[in-house]
Amino acid sequence: MQLDAPFTTDAETLDAHAPGVTKSNRLAVIDGDIHPAWRKPEDLKPYLSKYWWDHLQTYGSRRKNGSVYGEPYPKSAPLACRRDAWPEEGGRPGSSLALMQKQYLDACGVEVGILGPLGATGQGDFNLDFSAAMCRAVNEWQLDTFARPEKRLKASIVVPYEDGAASAAEIERCGADPHFAQVFVLTRSSEPIGSRRYWPIFAAAERYGLPVGFHVFGTSGHPVSGAGWPSYYVEEGAGHSTSCQTAVTSLVIEGVFERFPKLKVVMVEGGFAWLAPLAWRLDKLHERMHGEVPHLKRRPSEYIREHVYVTTQPMEESDVRGQVLDLMEWIGWDRLLFASDYPHWDFDDPFRAFPVGLKAERHRQICAENGRSVYRL
Amino acid sequence: MSGDWVGAIDCDMHPRVPNIAALRAHMSEYWSDTVELRGIEGFDTIAYPANAPLTVRPDWREGKPRPDEHAAGYAKAMLDPHKFGLAICNCLYAVQIIRDEYMAAAFATAVNAWVKTEWLDKDARLRASIVVPAQNPELAVEEIERWAPDSRFVQILFLVGGEQPLGQSRFWPIYRAAEKHGLTIGIHAGSNYLHAVTGSGWPSYYLEDYAAQSLAFHTQLGSLISEGVFVKFPKLKAVLIESGVTWIAPYLWRLTKFWRGVRNEVPWIDRSPLEFVRDHIRLTIQPFDAPAAGVEISRLMDLMQSDEMLLFASDFPHWQFDGDAMLPAGIDASLRKKILIDNPLAAYPRLGGRHAT
Amino acid sequence: MARHVVARASEIPPGARKLVQVNGRGVVVFNIKGEFFALSDQCPHKGASLSGGKLTGLVESGEPGAYNYSRAGEIVRCPWHGWEFDIRTGRSYCDPRRMRLMQFNVTVEPGANLVEGPYVAETFKVAVEDNYVVVEA
Ligand code: FES
Numbered sequence: 001m002q003l004d005a006p007f008t009t010d011a012e013t014l015d016a017h018a019p020g021v022t023k024s025n026r027l028a029v030i031d032g033d034i035h036p037a038w039r040k041p042e043d044l045k046p047y048l049s050k051y052w053w054d055h056l057q058t059y060g061s062r063r064k065n066g067s068v069y070g071e072p073y074p075k076s077a078p079l080a081c082r083r084d085a086w087p088e089e090g091g092r093p094g095s096s097l098a099l100m101q102k103q104y105l106d107a108c109g110v111e112v113g114i115l116g117p118l119g120a121t122g123q124g125d126f127n128l129d130f131s132a133a134m135c136r137a138v139n140e141w142q143l144d145t146f147a148r149p150e151k152r153l154k155a156s157i158v159v160p161y162e163d164g165a166a167s168a169a170e171i172e173r174c175g176a177d178p179h180f181a182q183v184f185v186l187t188r189s190s191e192p193i194g195s196r197r198y199w200p201i202f203a204a205a206e207r208y209g210l211p212v213g214f215h216v217f218g219t220s221g222h223p224v225s226g227a228g229w230p231s232y233y234v235e236e237g238a239g240h241s242t243s244c245q246t247a248v249t250s251l252v253i254e255g256v257f258e259r260f261p262k263l264k265v266v267m268v269e270g271g272f273a274w275l276a277p278l279a280w281r282l283d284k285l286h287e288r289m290h291g292e293v294p295h296l297k298r299r300p301s302e303y304i305r306e307h308v309y310v311t312t313q314p315m316e317e318s319d320v321r322g323q324v325l326d327l328m329e330w331i332g333w334d335r336l337l338f339a340s341d342y343p344h345w346d347f348d349d350p351f352r353a354f355p356v357g358l359k360a361e362r363h364r365q366i367c368a369e370n371g372r373s374v375y376r377l
Numbered sequence: 378m379s380g381d382w383v384g385a386i387d388c389d390m391h392p393r394v395p396n397i398a399a400l401r402a403h404m405s406e407y408w409s410d411t412v413e414l415r416g417i418e419g420f421d422t423i424a425y426p427a428n429a430p431l432t433v434r435p436d437w438r439e440g441k442p443r444p445d446e447h448a449a450g451y452a453k454a455m456l457d458p459h460k461f462g463l464a465i466c467n468c469l470y471a472v473q474i475i476r477d478e479y480m481a482a483a484f485a486t487a488v489n490a491w492v493k494t495e496w497l498d499k500d501a502r503l504r505a506s507i508v509v510p511a512q513n514p515e516l517a518v519e520e521i522e523r524w525a526p527d528s529r530f531v532q533i534l535f536l537v538g539g540e541q542p543l544g545q546s547r548f549w550p551i552y553r554a555a556e557k558h559g560l561t562i563g564i565h566a567g568s569n570y571l572h573a574v575t576g577s578g579w580p581s582y583y584l585e586d587y588a589a590q591s592l593a594f595h596t597q598l599g600s601l602i603s604e605g606v607f608v609k610f611p612k613l614k615a616v617l618i619e620s621g622v623t624w625i626a627p628y629l630w631r632l633t634k635f636w637r638g639v640r641n642e643v644p645w646i647d648r649s650p651l652e653f654v655r656d657h658i659r660l661t662i663q664p665f666d667a668p669a670a671g672v673e674i675s676r677l678m679d680l681m682q683s684d685e686m687l688l689f690a691s692d693f694p695h696w697q698f699d700g701d702a703m704l705p706a707g708i709d710a711s712l713r714k715k716i717l718i719d720n721p722l723a724a725y726p727r728l729g730g731r732h733a734t
Numbered sequence: 735m736a737r738h739v740v741a742r743a744s745e746i747p748p749g750a751r752k753l754v755q756v757n758g759r760g761v762v763v764f765n766i767k768g769e770f771f772a773l774s775d776q777c778p779h780k781g782a783s784l785s786g787g788k789l790t791g792l793v794e795s796g797e798p799g800a801y802n803y804s805r806a807g808e809i810v811r812c813p814w815h816g817w818e819f820d821i822r823t824g825r826s827y828c829d830p831r832r833m834r835l836m837q838f839n840v841t842v843e844p845g846a847n848l849v850e851g852p853y854v855a856e857t858f859k860v861a862v863e864d865n866y867v868v869v870e871a
Binding site: 076187188189190191192193195218220221222223224225226227228229230231232233234235237238239241242243245246247249250253254271273274276277278279280281282283284285286288289291292293301314316317318319320323324326327330345346 | 429430431537538539540541542543544545568570571572573574575576577578579580581582583584585587588589590591592593594595596597599600603604621623624626627628630631632633634635636638639642643649651664666667668669672676679680682696
Binding site for chain 3: 076077083345347349
C-alpha cells in the first residue's frame with residue numbers, strides 16, 4: 001500500500017511523464033527553487049578580485065555555525081542531493097546544465113525555473129565586505145553558467161543580507177537585467193528579517209518589481225527556536241518551517257508591508273501548511289495587542305493574504321486524505337507556488353508530489369499560473 | 378458560547394504570587410535573609426508583562442487581592458459558577474530565569490510551598506504542578522521527591538523556552554522520577570530567555586515574543602520524540618500547555634516525512650512520530666489558534682486524528698476568550714465531554730478519577 | 735504468469751543491480767552475495783527509480799544511543815527521499831505496517847534449460863553454456 005498514489009490525481013492528463021503528452025499539450029511548469037552548483041570553487045575565481053580570491057583561500061567562509069563545510073547537522077545524503085543527480089562527468093549535482101536539462105527541465109516540462117544558489121555564497125558571512133564580494137561573484141556566475149545559456153533558467157539576486165546598504169547596491173546593480181527574477185535571502189537572518197536594518201533590501205526589491213524569496217537555512221547564530229539547539233538532522237529539517245514563521249511574523253508585525261505596499265515575498269523550501277495556523281495566531285494576538293503595534297493598519301492575516309506566497313516543497317504529507325488540501329484551501333490557492341528543490345534529496349516532482357484529489361485546475365494554478373504572476377518573468 | 382461545564386477539569390490556570398513576601402514566608406532563614414540583604418525584588422517574567430492585555434482578562438483584574446492571587450478568588454471566578462470538578466495550578470513565577478541554580482532551587486521550593494498552603498490547602502478541588510529548577514536536573518529531582526508524596530501534585534512544570542531542548546538526556550533523571558511517581562510532564566509557554574525566542578534573534582514586539590512561543594513547542598515536540606524519551610520512558614506523558622494547538626498537525630506531517638527519509642539517524646524511533654504523539658502527547662485547548670470564521674472547527678479537529686489529544690483549560694487569568702467561550706464553537710457533545718473530563722483524567726494518572734462529577 | 739529471461743547472470747555480480755523491463759514495467763534485480771532478488775523499481779512513495787538507490791545495511795535499536803548494524807548491502811535507500819527497503823523481502827522500514835515493495839520470484843537457470851522454454855526473452859539470445867536470471871511476472 002502507498003500513502004499517495006502518485007499517478008492518480010486529476011492532474012494526470014497534463015503529466016509530462018504520461019504517454020501521449022507532448023510539448024504542446026503538457027503543463028508548462030514554473031519552478032520556484034532549483035539549486036545550481038559550481039563544479040569546483042575555482043569556478044568563482046573569474047568573478048572575484050585577486051584580493052577576495054586570496055581571502056577566500058586564506059580564511060575561507062566563516063559563518064555563525066562554526067563549521068567549515070556548512071551545517072553541523074550532517075545531511076541524509078552527500079550534499080543533501082538525490083543519488084541520481086550526480087553528473088557522470090564529475091562535479092556536484094546541480095553543476096551540470098546538460099544533466100539538469102535532461103533529467104529535470106525536459107523530463108518535467110519546466111518552462112521557467114528560478115535558481116537559488118546555496119552553500120558558500122557569502123550570505124551570512126561574518127565579514128560583510130567579503131559577503132558582498134561573494135554575492136556579486138555568485139550572481140555573475142549564475143548568469144554566465146546557467147541563465148544566459150538556458151532561457152528556462154532565471155537567476156536570483158543573491159544579496160549580502162546582513163548589510164542592508166550593500167544588498168540594496170547589489171539589487172541596483174542587477175535589478176534591470178531581465179535574467180534575474182527575484183531577490184534571494186535566507187530565513188535564518190541574524191535578526192528577525194523585518195527589522196529596520198534590512199529595509200533597504202525591501203525598498204530596492206520593490207523599486208524593481210522583484211519578489212524577495214526567503215529560502216530556509218542561514219546562520220543566525222541562534223538556535224532554531226527559543227527551545228535551544230536540537231541534536232539531530234531530522235529535527236533541523238522539520239524545524240525549517242519555524243524559521244519561515246519567524247520571517248513572516250517579523251515582516252508583518254514590523255510593518256514592512258505597510259511601508260512597502262508593492263512588496264511580494266516568497267517563502268521557499270519550508271513547506272506551506274504552517275502558514276494558516278500562523279495567520280490565525282497573529283490575528284488573535286493582534287486583536288488583543290494592536291495597541292503595541294499602531295503602525296499596522298490591518299489584521300496580520302490581511303497582509304499575509306496580500307503579500308506572502310509559499311512554495312509547496314517539501315510537500316506536506318498526511319496519512320489522511322484531504323487534509324493537506326484543506327490547508328491549501330485555507331491558505332489560498334493563489335498563494336501557492338510549485339518548487340522542486342532539484343537536485344536535493346527532498347525533491348518534489350511536479351506531477352507526483354501533490355496530494356491525491358487535487359483538481360487539475362488547482363494543479364495548473366500552483367504549478368504554472370501563480371508563478372507567472374509572482375516572479376518577474 | 379455558554380454550556381455545561383459541570384465536572385470539567387481545568388488543566389491550566391495560573392496562581393500569581395502577589396509579592397516576594399509571600400515567598401519569603403516559605404524560605405529557609407538564609408534565603409529569606411538573602412532576599413532582604415540583596416534587595417531581591419522578585420523574578421517576574423517579561424513573558425507576561427503585568428499590564429499587557431493578554432496577561433489578565435480585564436474583569437479578572439478587579440478586586441484586591443486579584444482573583445488570581447488567592448484560591449477563593451479563582452473559586453469565585455471559575456470553579457463555583459461553572460462547577461468545575463478540578464483545576465491544576467501552574468504557577469509561572471519565573472524561577473527558571475535565575476542564573477544561580479541553588480537560588481533557583483530555593484525559590485522553586487518556596488513557590489511550591491506557597492501553592493500548597495495558599496491554594497491546595499484552601500480548596501479541595503485544586504491540584505498543582507511542581508515548579509522545578511530545570512537549570513540543574515539533580516536539584517530538580519530533589520524538588521520532585523520533596524513534593525511527590527503529596528498526591529495533589531500531579532505534574533512537573535517546564536517552560537517551553539530553555540537552554541537545551543527537553544528531549545536531551547540531561548533531563549532524563551527528571552523523567553525517571555516522573556515515571557516513578559506517575560507525574561505528567563507539563564511544558565508551558567514562556568522562556569528563561571537564555572536564547573532569543575526566534576531562530577533569527579530577538580523580535581521587537583511583545584506580540585512577536587508571544588507568537589514565537591509556539592515555535593519553541595515545535596522544537597520541543599521534535600526533541601521529545603527524536604531523542605527517544607518515550608522509548609526510554611514508555612509510561613511518560615507530556616502535555617503542551619498554552620501552545621496554540623493548531624500548529625501541531627502541519628509540524629507532524631513534516632516531522633514524519635523527514636523521519637521516513639532519515640530514520641537511520643534515530644533508529645530507536647521505530648514508529649511514525651504521529652504514533653508517539655497519540656500515545657504520549659496532549660495539548661491544552663486554550664489558546665486555540667483558529668480563525669474567527671470561515672473554517673469548520675470539525676475539519677480543524679480532524680487534523681488531530683484523535684479525539685483524545687485535547688485537554689480542557691481556561692488559561693485563567695490570561696485573556697484568551699470572553700465570557701465563558703472556553704471552547705471553540707462547533708465541538709460536538711461527545712468530543713466535548715472527552716475534552717472536559719475524560720482526556721484530562723487519562724493524561725494525569727494522579728488525578729486518579731477521584732474528582733467529583 | 736510468464737517467465738522472463740532478463741539478464742545473463744554474469745552481468746549482475748554480487749553487490750550489483752540491474753534495471754530491466756518486464757511486461758512494460760521496471761523491475762530491479764539485485765545480487766546479494768550470489769543470491770538474486772527482483773523488486774518493483776518504482777518507489778511506492780513518489781515513483782523514483784530504486785535502481786539508482788544506495789545500498790546500505792539495516793540499523794535497529796532498542797533504546798536511544800544503541801545502533802545495531804547488520805546486513806550491510808541488503809537494504810536499498812530510495813535515491814530521492816531516502817526510504818529504506820529490504821531487498822530480501824520488499825519490506826519498508828519507514829512504514830513497515832503499511833508499505834511493502836512488490837517482489838518477483840527470481841531464479842538463475844542454466845541456458846540448457848531455457849532453450850526448451852517456455853519463457854519470454856525478447857532481447858536475448860540464450861546460449862546453452864551460460865546462466866540466466868529469470869523473473870516470474
Ligand atoms: S520516491 Fe522514494 S522515497 Fe520518495
